[in-house]
Every structure is written in C-alpha cells, then in structure tokens.
Amino acid sequence: MSNKKSVPVVNKHGLSRTIPTEVKRTVRRQDGYGCVICGKMLVDYEHIDPLFCDALEHHPDHIALLCSEHHDEVTRRILPKRIVKESKANPYCKKRGFANSSYFPHPEDIKIKCGNSYFEDTKKIIEINGKPIIWIEEEEGRVLFNAVFYDSEGNKIGYLNRNTFFALVGNCDVYAVASRIEARLKQGTINLTLDIKADGIVELKRLSSNYGGTKVIIDNKGRIEIDNHGSKITMDSCQIFNCGGALSIGEIPKYKGDFFALSKFQKEKLKGNLPKIVDFFGTAKGYIFYSEIIDLHGLTSGYFKESKVYNLLGEYIGDLVKAESEDLFTIETDSDEYEDREPIYIEKRNRIANRVFRKKIMDTSYRILN
Numbered sequence: 001m002s003n004k005k006s007v008p009v010v011n012k013h014g015l016s017r018t019i020p021t022e023v024k025r026t027v028r029r030q031d032g033y034g035c036v037i038c039g040k041m042l043v044d045y046e047h048i049d050p051l052f053c054d055a056l057e058h059h060p061d062h063i064a065l066l067c068s069e070h071h072d073e074v075t076r077r078i079l080p081k082r083i084v085k086e087s088k089a090n091p092y093c094k095k096r097g098f099a100n101s102s103y104f105p106h107p108e109d110i111k112i113k114c115g116n117s118y119f120e121d122t123k124k125i126i127e128i129n130g131k132p133i134i135w136i137e138e139e140e141g142r143v144l145f146n147a148v149f150y151d152s153e154g155n156k157i158g159y160l161n162r163n164t165f166f167a168l169v170g171n172c173d174v175y176a177v178a179s180r181i182e183a184r185l186k187q188g189t190i191n192l193t194l195d196i197k198a199d200g201i202v203e204l205k206r207l208s209s210n211y212g213g214t215k216v217i218i219d220n221k222g223r224i225e226i227d228n229h230g231s232k233i234t235m236d237s238c239q240i241f242n243c244g245g246a247l248s249i250g251e252i253p254k255y256k257g258d259f260f261a262l263s264k265f266q267k268e269k270l271k272g273n274l275p276k277i278v279d280f281f282g283t284a285k286g287y288i289f290y291s292e293i294i295d296l297h298g299l300t301s302g303y304f305k306e307s308k309v310y311n312l313l314g315e316y317i318g319d320l321v322k323a324e325s326e327d328l329f330t331i332e333t334d335s336d337e338y339e340d341r342e343p344i345y346i347e348k349r350n351r352i353a354n355r356v357f358r359k360k361i362m363d364t365s366y367r368i369l370n
C-alpha cells in the first residue's frame with residue numbers, strides 16, 4: 001500500500017525538496033530574517049542560482065528568503081533572478097536592521113494571553129523597572145499591540161510596534177511560521193513564542209527575557225515566573241480584567257550619587273538654584289545637577305550628553321528641551337517610537353497636551369522620574 005502523503009519530492013539529481021534545518025538557519029542569518037527584497041518575515045526558502053530543478057545540493061549561499069509575493073513574482077518571471085541575487089548580497093533587513101510582519105487584530109476583542117493567564121481590557125500588561133514592555137493602545141477604534149522583547153542575556157530581540165512585529169538583526173534566530181513568531185538565542189532555548197491569530201488574541205506562549213536583571217519567564221506549562229534580583233513570584237492561570245496597569249515589577253534604577261551625599265542644608269540651598277525638570281503640565285519632577293538627572297528625593301536616575309537623556313542602563317529616553325522663559329526643562333521625543341522602531345509607551349495626556357503648541361509632543365520623563 002502506498003502512502004501518497006509522504007512521497008519524497010526529489011529533482012533530477014535526486015535532491016530532496018526538504019532543506020535541512022541547519023541550512024535554513026544559515027540562510028536566515030545571512031539574509032537578516034526577512035524577505036531579501038522587502039523585509040517581510042513570512043518567507044519561503046528559494047533556490048536562486050542554480051534553480052532547485054538543477055541544484056545538486058542545498059547550499060545557503062544559493063538560497064534566498066522571499067515573501068510569498070516576491071516568490072510569486074520570481075515564479076512568474078516578473079522579478080528577475082538577477083535582482084534577487086543582488087538583494088541576497090545586500091539584503092533589505094540588514095540594510096535597515098530589522099525584519100517585519102504585520103497583524104490585523106479584531107478591534108472588539110482586546111485580549112492578551114501570557115502563558116495560561118489572561119489579561120482583558122488591561123492597557124498596561126507588564127512593566128519592568130518603570131518601563132512598560134507589553135501594552136495595548138487604542139486609536140480611532142483600532143487596537144494596537146505593543147511589546148519590547150528581550151532575550152535571556154538582556155539583548156533586545158524585537159518589538160511589536162502597533163501591530164507590526166520587528167525582528168532586530170542580531171544574535172537571535174527569529175522566524176515566522178503562519179501566525180507564530182519564534183526567537184531562539186541558542187539552539188534549544190526558546191526566548192520568545194508569540195502567536196497573533198486573526199481573531200485578535202495575542203498569545204505569548206513562551207518567553208525567557210531579561211531587562212536590567214529582572215527576568216520574566218513563561219515556561220512550557222504556561223506559568224509566568226518573575227525573578228527580580230532574587231525575589232521570585234509565579235503566576236499560574238490568572239485572569240486579570242479591566243485594569244489600568246497589571247504587573248509592575250521593580251523600580252526605576254537609581255543610585256545615591258554626589259548630590260545625595262551633600263548635607264541636607266546644602267541640598268535644600270542648591271535645589272532653589274538648579275535647573276528643574278518638569279512634565280508637560282509644569283509639575284516638578286526632578287533637577288539637573290552637572291550632567292546628572294536627579295529625582296525629587298536627590299537620587300541620581302539618569303544623565304545627559306549633548307541634550308540626549310539616558311537612564312542608568314544607558315538607554316536613550318528623550319531630549320532635554322528648555323522652556324522658553326525660565327530655567328525649566330522637559331524630557332521629550334518627537335515620535336512614539338525610537339529610531340530602531342522600538343515603540344514608546346506614552347500616556348494619552350502626555351501625547352495630546354503639547355500637540356497644538358510644539359513640534360515635539362511626547363513626554364518621556366516618566367521613564368526616569370516618577
């Protein structure tokens with residue numbers, strides 16, 4: 001009895017159509033995890049030179065990642081192989097630093113599943129050390145999912161930026177299969193499994209991430225384990241509804257610097273003369289002391305170089321912008337994403353307040369001053 005399903009497809013040289021896993025991994029790394037032409041993450045592995053029918057082996061140098069659209073164009077001979085070869089030598093994703101994949105969730109079903117726990121109508125899902133890393137936005141009736149993913153060594157893997165997934169071209173092997181995205185730092189370790197189906201449920205199935213020393217793990221049983229510098233909590237089958245901010249772990253990194261070491265009298269005297277940092281409503285949030293950003297309690301929580309503000313982990317937070325009349329400064333960005341496409345969490349009020357008056361409109365001081 002023959003088994004029709006598993007008849008091996010081979011070419012005239014007896015080469016199987018199945019490309020070995022290791023070869024695929026090398027192709028992904030060479031091509032930057034997306035279509036060599038347009039950067040989309042849902043790809044086919046296409047023999048370019050020679051074509052599969054003439055190929056003697058599966059060699060990564062002769063295989064390119066192509067999205068279904070560009071694969072189809074090659075098959076129909078609209079897109080010349082020459083251009084695919086040129087793009088293989090200089091892939092789109094490597095030029096711009098990321099691959100991407102878009103989603104179209106249903107606006108009425110705002111649901112995030114992390115392991116076996118559900119978050120419904122919850123805007124901020126997880127915040128670590130003062131930085132929201134998973135959150136939901138709504139814009140003109142559309143639901144926008146956002147997340148910043150780190151691997152277990154603290155490097156960024158990629159972002160979900162308003163429903164588009166961006167895989168950073170780095171150390172992680174990232175690939176998309178149908179609605180699922182997986183990222184692995186080393187063979188055998190899963191750093192991220194994300195599934196976004198058309199019905200609007202974003203499912204974070206597996207995670208092994210580390211941001212500033214705080215680890216968030218979603219294990220193979222669906223439990224969420226949080227390890228904040230040794231203090232651990234585990235969440236199993238939780239259901240969280242209608243909550244402004246769900247899980248907030250750790251605090252904004254700060255330390256007792258030179259300002260803190262001053263006497264109470266000196267501090268009080270200095271505070272009156274130091275330039276102030278305010279939010280968009282004029283509320284005092286901290287001070288500038290030499291090149292340091294000081295919070296209201298005198299702790300150092302960041303620094304700046306050439307008007308660019310960084311937190312203690314060295315992450316760029318925003319620009320230091322001087323108000324016109326007084327010795328007041330704000331910390332702002334002119335976009336809701338950073339240059340590498342990392343989405344920035346912005347409270348609605350901080351987004352709208354200055355839209356009318358100024359070009360720069362996002363207050364990001366919440367990241368270092370609370």
Ligand SMILES: [Zn+2]
Nearest residue numbers: 035038067070
């Ligand atoms: Zn493409």
